[in-house]
Amino acid sequence: MAKTRQIRYIIFLKDVLILALTCFGGPQVHLTMFLDRLVKKHNYITEAEILELQALCQVLPGPTSTQTITAIGFRLGGASLAYLTLLVWILPGTLLMTLAALGVTYVEKDQLTNLTRFIKPMGVAFIIFAAFSIGVKVIKTKTSIFLMLLAAIAAFVFPSPYITPIWILLGGLATSFKFGEQEKMEKQPIKVEWSNFFLWLGVFMFSVVLGKITNNLPVRLFENFYRNGSLAFGGGHILKPLLYNEFVEFKHYLSADEFLSGVAIVEVAPGPVFSISAFVGALSMREWGTSGEVLGSIVASVGIFLPGTFLIFFVIRFWNELKKYRGIRASLEGINAASTGLTAAAALSLYRPMAFDLVADLTIILTLILLQTRLVPTYIIIFIGLFLGWVII
Incomplete structure (x- = not known):
């Protein structure tokens, strides 16, 4: 079970890297690509959940897209995966x-x-x-x-x-x-x-x-x-x-x-x-x-x-x-x-x-x-x- 989770986390980070290399524009454009890859393709999170996270991040100070994708990593694997997600996304x-x-x-x-x-x-x-x-x-x-x-x-x-x-x-x-x-x-x-x-x-x-x-x-x-x-x-x-x-x-x-x-x-x-x-x-x-x-x-x-x-x-x-x-x-x-x-x-x-x-x-x-x-x-x-x-x- 633990090995399966690790493999899923690696695949998730790979998807984050692909997004980091292909996401141009602001949060609205990024959200569309997040929905396509993280929801429709790999079902890491539901559409309703990601839209709610995006709304929350728009209220907080800071980079909306970064907070959204980091929060997804947090929900999937806790703080460790979230910080790795942050690093891969911004690099x-x-x-x-x-x-x-x-x-x-x-x-x-x-x-x-x-x-x-x-x-x-x-x-x-x-x-x-x-x-x-x-x-x-x-x-x-x-x-x-x-x-x-x-x-x-x-x-x-x-x-x-x-x-x-x-x-x-x-x-x-x-x-x-x-x-x-x-x-x-x-x-x-x-x-x-x-x-x-x-x-x-x-x-x-x-x-x-x-x-x-x-x-x-x-x-x-x-x-x-x-x-x-x-x-x-x-x-x-x-x-x-x-x-x-x-x-x-x-x-x-x-x-x-x-x-x-x-x-x-x-x-x-x-x-x-x-x-x-x-x-x-x-x-x-x-x-x-x-x-x-x-x-x-x-x-x-x-x-x-x-x-x-x-x-x-x-x-x-x-x-x-x-x-x-x-x-x-x-x-x-x-x-x-x-x-x-x-x-x-x-x-x-x-x-x-x-x-x-x-x-x-x-x-x-x-x-x-x-x-x-x-x-x-x-x-x-x-x-x-x-x-x-x-x-x-």
């Missing part, structure tokens, strides 16, 4: 983004500018499209419109890495008072196992204290990414403005051009959008040489993915009872509205430097048309942009 994307960062380091500035001439506005278009796609799905009331606009204005006027969690929490709190509009559900006592919550909190506090004491760059980077991974409600599209504000606007570890190049490249990388952290982490430590960039990539990747994993392990045990509380369900409206506004603000901030560039404007418009019509796959759009930047002087 291809983070490796590719690390190699991209190493390439950026050794490319001359003029060459990078030419190569990414079309990629940078494409990156802006991807964020605009994300804001629109999210907004169409979640902005349905006057309250959500108001909260979205407030969050967008606040994030644009005060581009601080702390504005995002503040507005997400305020948005959730504001709509939680609309609990009366939610259907009543029969509730059971909630039994909470706190171990993973304390693990999440303990790692966070330890990294903050250790970073302050040592002032060591890798330790501080781990804390930065761990904090962002703990506060990125809304998936990779919310993580991008968080990282942009902190590492470009405030710490100047990357230029805006480099960051936008990373945004574009991660769209053609397989696996989670959160793998952009490997790119940002590597370039944040470029002064340490190649070994430093590799270390920065590892530190950033571990830091960004761990908190979401700890939190899904914590919440999944009592989610069935927690979601029966109307205030919890009502708060999702405000959280989603604030997330949409923050994404729109990020797009506007990134667009501002290229606002009067006709080529950039036309590139953004054309990219948005292609994304909306879905006539051309995302990775093909990016390859076209790279090709044009290479051949057009």
